[in-house]
Amino acid sequence: MRQAGRYLQEYNxxxxxxxxxxxxxxxxxxxxxxxLQPVERFALDAAILFSDxxxxxxxMGLGLRFxxxxxxxxxxxxxxxxxxxxxxxxxxxxxxxxxxxxxxSIRGALQGRVPLIGFSGSPWTLACYMVxxxxxxxxxxxxxxxxxxxxxxxxxxxVNARAVTDYLNAQIxxxxxxxxxxxxxxxxxxxxxxxxxSMAYMAQVVRGLDREHDGEPVPSVVFTKGGxxxxxxxxxxxxxxxxxxxxxxxxxxxxxxxxxxxxxGNLDPAILLAPEAVIRSEARRVLDEFGPALNAGGTCxxxxxxxxxxxxxxxxxxxxxxxxxxxxxxxxRLRR
Amino acid sequence: MRQAGRYLQEYNxxxxxxxxxxxxxxxxxxxxxxxLQPVERFALDAAILFSDxxxxxxxMGLGLRFxxxxxxxxxxxxxxxxxxxxxxxxxxxxxxxxxxxxxxSIRGALQGRVPLIGFSGSPWTLACYMVxxxxxxxxxxxxxxxxxxxxxxxxxxxVNARAVTDYLNAQIxxxxxxxxxxxxxxxxxxxxxxxxxSMAYMAQVVRGLDREHDGEPVPSVVFTKGGxxxxxxxxxxxxxxxxxxxxxxxxxxxxxxxxxxxxxGNLDPAILLAPEAVIRSEARRVLDEFGPALNAGGTCxxxxxxxxxxxxxxxxxxxxxxxxxxxxxxxxRLRR
Numbered sequence: 001m002r003q004a005g006r007y008l009q010e011y012n013x014x015x016x017x018x019x020x021x022x023x024x025x026x027x028x029x030x031x032x033x034x035x036l037q038p039v040e041r042f043a044l045d046a047a048i049l050f051s052d053x054x055x056x057x058x059x060m061g062l063g064l065r066f067x068x069x070x071x072x073x074x075x076x077x078x079x080x081x082x083x084x085x086x087x088x089x090x091x092x093x094x095x096x097x098x099x100x101x102x103x104x105s106i107r108g109a110l111q112g113r114v115p116l117i118g119f120s121g122s123p124w125t126l127a128c129y130m131v132x133x134x135x136x137x138x139x140x141x142x143x144x145x146x147x148x149x150x151x152x153x154x155x156x157x158x159v160n161a162r163a164v165t166d167y168l169n170a171q172i173x174x175x176x177x178x179x180x181x182x183x184x185x186x187x188x189x190x191x192x193x194x195x196x197x198s199m200a201y202m203a204q205v206v207r208g209l210d211r212e213h214d215g216e217p218v219p220s221v222v223f224t225k226g227g228x229x230x231x232x233x234x235x236x237x238x239x240x241x242x243x244x245x246x247x248x249x250x251x252x253x254x255x256x257x258x259x260x261x262x263x264x265g266n267l268d269p270a271i272l273l274a275p276e277a278v279i280r281s282e283a284r285r286v287l288d289e290f291g292p293a294l295n296a297g298g299t300c301x302x303x304x305x306x307x308x309x310x311x312x313x314x315x316x317x318x319x320x321x322x323x324x325x326x327x328x329x330x331x332x333r334l335r336r
Numbered sequence: 337m338r339q340a341g342r343y344l345q346e347y348n349x350x351x352x353x354x355x356x357x358x359x360x361x362x363x364x365x366x367x368x369x370x371x372l373q374p375v376e377r378f379a380l381d382a383a384i385l386f387s388d389x390x391x392x393x394x395x396m397g398l399g400l401r402f403x404x405x406x407x408x409x410x411x412x413x414x415x416x417x418x419x420x421x422x423x424x425x426x427x428x429x430x431x432x433x434x435x436x437x438x439x440x441s442i443r444g445a446l447q448g449r450v451p452l453i454g455f456s457g458s459p460w461t462l463a464c465y466m467v468x469x470x471x472x473x474x475x476x477x478x479x480x481x482x483x484x485x486x487x488x489x490x491x492x493x494x495v496n497a498r499a500v501t502d503y504l505n506a507q508i509x510x511x512x513x514x515x516x517x518x519x520x521x522x523x524x525x526x527x528x529x530x531x532x533x534s535m536a537y538m539a540q541v542v543r544g545l546d547r548e549h550d551g552e553p554v555p556s557v558v559f560t561k562g563g564x565x566x567x568x569x570x571x572x573x574x575x576x577x578x579x580x581x582x583x584x585x586x587x588x589x590x591x592x593x594x595x596x597x598x599x600x601g602n603l604d605p606a607i608l609l610a611p612e613a614v615i616r617s618e619a620r621r622v623l624d625e626f627g628p629a630l631n632a633g634g635t636c637x638x639x640x641x642x643x644x645x646x647x648x649x650x651x652x653x654x655x656x657x658x659x660x661x662x663x664x665x666x667x668x669r670l671r672r
Contacts, residue, residue, distance in 0.1 A: 140606060140650055147610030147618075190582050190604050192621070229564050229583055246526050247565055268526050270476060274483030282483075285528070314476055 001269075001306060003038035004050045006313040007320075010037045021066045025052045031102035032109050039114060041317065043324050046114050046178070047106065049171070051099055053121040053182060056163050057130045059090035070134075077133030079141070081149075084156050089163035092170035099167075100174040107175035118176030120167050122183035122224075123160035123205065124198035127153070130160075139188050146197055153197060161201040165208035172210045172218050180221040180243070181205060187226020194230055203237040221264055225309060228253075235261045246308030250289040259301030263290065266308040272319040273312065279319055283326040292334055305331070337605075337642060339374035340386045342649040343656075346373045357402045361388045367438035368445050375450060377653065379660050382450050382514070383442065385507070387435055389457040389518060392499050393466045395426035406470075413469030415477070417485075420492050425499035428506035435503075436510040443511035454512030456503050458519035458560075459496035459541065460534035463489070466496075475524050482533055489533060497537040501544035508546045508554050516557040516579070517541060523562020530566055539573040557600055561645060564589075571597045582644030586625040595637030599626065602644040608655040609648065615655055619662040628670055641667070 018024035035050040058064035063075030131142040186198040223243025235257045244265035271282045290303040354360035371386040394400035399411030467478040522534040559579025571593045580601035607618045626639040
């Protein structure tokens with residue numbers, strides 16, 4: 001999950017220098033600075049590319065803008081058959097070069113200290129923003145297109161799947177050492193609609209990903225927020241790890257998925273607002289729920305500790321330090 | 337789920353006459369009119385009390401108001417130890433008499449055509465609004481209280497559980513023939529926190545409910561939005577039916593809960609924005625997922641068709657008529 005952000009003083013300072021969020025996200029030097037900030041401050045085990053989830057639709061020409069204290073908005077949302085037919089997958093080298101430059105620059109700045117994780121929104125999640133024209137609390141427009149014009153929705157999702165695959169592969173070739181697919185809005189669908197309109201396209205993306213780069217494996221992680229009912233389907237995509245939100249029990253998820261995939265998650269980010277003792281006990285609970293790792297050798301089971309969703313801007317930075325310390329200490333205890 | 341609302345012309349007319357939402361909700365004659373409107377227009381099998389979910393905290397003196405195009409807000413949210421200690425469960429006869437008058441008036445107006453369902457927010461869901469002071473997308477304040485001061489949260493929830501029990505029993509004694517507990521925000525919690533801070537108090541409410549009135553059984557329904565991981569715990573509360581949101585598969589839920597409880601749900605309300613053929617096929621899918629009823633005789637299994645959440649203001653009324661027709665037709669087919 002996102003590590004940089006407004007809860008860090010140094011992030012706010014860089015953002016002030018950048019002037020606005022889009023400049024911050026689109027300038028490789030700023031993106032590098034901001035990606036490195038949490039790594040400099042905390043004993044993190046990985047860096048996460050600082051970027052926006054809407055880079056792809058922006059590169060498609062939808063006109064992304066951020067109004068202060070509002071979410072992202074598209075000036076030209078995708079609403080009609082003509083809108084869908086006009087879409088094409090951007091060439092990441094040409095139209096998303098700033099992200100690839102950021103990846104290369106971050107890898108240089110990290111100097112191998114920790115690996116770098118790249119990411120993209122899922123085809124369905126991007127479609128939600130593209131059709132709604134921004135955030136939504138009922139997903140009325142995108143669901144109306146899905147149910148009234150499933151043919152159109154499939155065209156849109158096919159373009160998105162192509163775009164996401166190309167984008168993640170370009171990140172991998174630029175130096176991302178693992179990639180995550182964020183299906184933030186898969187959980188607003190019924191089971192059959194999730195399978196047809198979100199899962200099928202995520203599976204297509206996973207199948208199209210480079211599995212290694214420079215002789216090193218590049219793991220992929222798929223995270224559907226609110227997707228607890230469909231973990232088996234997510235694991236079947238062939239991804240290396242399944243991300244879990246905090247409503248799921250890691251032990252039960254492990255029993256369902258077996259050792260096919262690693263599990264990633266799933267502390268409630270709100271726990272970072274609690275006192276130190278609670279952070280420590282909740283981190284221990286999450287690790288204990290997964291239970292001890294098997295001596296799995298070359299298989300892909302295992303647990304990657306993570307938050308179950310993005311970090312709150314109200315998080316005290318010391319809470320993050322406490323959490324990381326607790327996770328490292330407890331992991332060592334569990335492995336003994 | 338709510339049946340009356342802005343998607344109905346006649347509702348908007350009554351609301352205009354009432355002047356504002358609070359007057360509409362607090363005047364028994366208006367509440368009766370609006371409760372009956374969907375029953376007059378559609379072949380519904382039950383009426384649902386028109387009321388607000390925040391009547392209890394309003395009666396506790398928190399100062400509910402509705403700003404246009406904003407959600408509900410409390411003028412005096414519950415944030416401190418002193419705020420919590422000042423709370424007490426309202427006497428429904430004295431402080432929520434307008435709801436009980438509405439129940440009696442609606443029963444009179446229905447003249448036995450269909451039964452009347454009463455409802456309340458769950459103790460935890462009310463606590464979310466009381467602490468946040470309105471809606472929230474991160475539940476930061478209420479979760480901070482939960483994790484930092486669980487003792488205080490338990491005090492608050494104890495008062496709420498008492499208040500909800502008294503309120504639902506008063507609705508039953510005034511004539512409500514079934515009652516629903518809406519746990520709209522249980523699904524934002526981790527599993528252990530859900531059990532401790534939402535489920536335990538809903539179970540307390542269910543245990544305290546009158547099981548019959550005037551010689552007739554009064555069924556209770558518990559609905560946790562996003563609570564698919566915890567259906568067994570919900571069924572264990574002793575409720576007669578478990579409500580399901582649209583992300584859950586009714587057949588799998590039935591396999592988990594067995595025939596202990598009826599299931600209620602779970603069509604995605606967004607499907608009412610789709611063409612008629614889709615509404616019909618999705619209604620059939622929901623009924624088929626549950627499967628044929630057993631000849632259960634006196635047991636409480638079975639399926640009550642319902643939406644998986646509230647109806648959208650953009651729903652065309654004809655879509656509701658189509659849905660009801662499809663459900664009635666398909667149910668007869670399934671029962672044959």
